[in-house]
Amino acid sequence: MEFTDRVLKCIDCGAEFVFTAGEQLFFHDKQFKNDPKHCKQCKAKRASGASRVRPETRTTCSQCGAETTVPFKPTQGRPVLCRTCFQQRKPEQAPAPAAEPIPEPSPEPESMPEQN
Ligand SMILES: [Zn+2]
Numbered sequence: 001m002e003f004t005d006r007v008l009k010c011i012d013c014g015a016e017f018v019f020t021a022g023e024q025l026f027f028h029d030k031q032f033k034n035d036p037k038h039c040k041q042c043k044a045k046r047a048s049g050a051s052r053v054r055p056e057t058r059t060t061c062s063q064c065g066a067e068t069t070v071p072f073k074p075t076q077g078r079p080v081l082c083r084t085c086f087q088q089r090k091p092e093q094a095p096a097p098a099a100e101p102i103p104e105p106s107p108e109p110e111s112m113p114e115q116n
Pocket residue numbers: 010011012013014015038039040041042043
């Protein structure tokens with residue numbers, strides 16, 4: 001079986017690209033049934049997009065100054081804490097519920113309000 005270079009059209013950007021004989025041979029070897037649909041540029045773009053990792057922003061901890069990464073985009077002017085400082089700070093921000101005074105049950109919960 002012989003292969004000759006073929007010109008295909010990219011379905012993304014419409015650019016024409018060459019499906020070379022060598023590539024066709026490769027596709028034939030791999031038993032790929034479909035022709036390539038994207039030009040090299042779009043293929044590279046798609047590949048880089050697919051392998052994109054979750055957003056991580058490099059920043060410095062506003063408390064200890066250590067370099068850290070956060071899984072979000074820090075808002076300008078808002079303090080960013082590293083993992084250590086964040087965990088140290090947590091108990092302060094959320095007081096233990098035991099510190100709250102427990103309301104005493106009223107002595108006569110069933111009593112009706114008196115009428116004058
Ligand atoms: Zn393209």
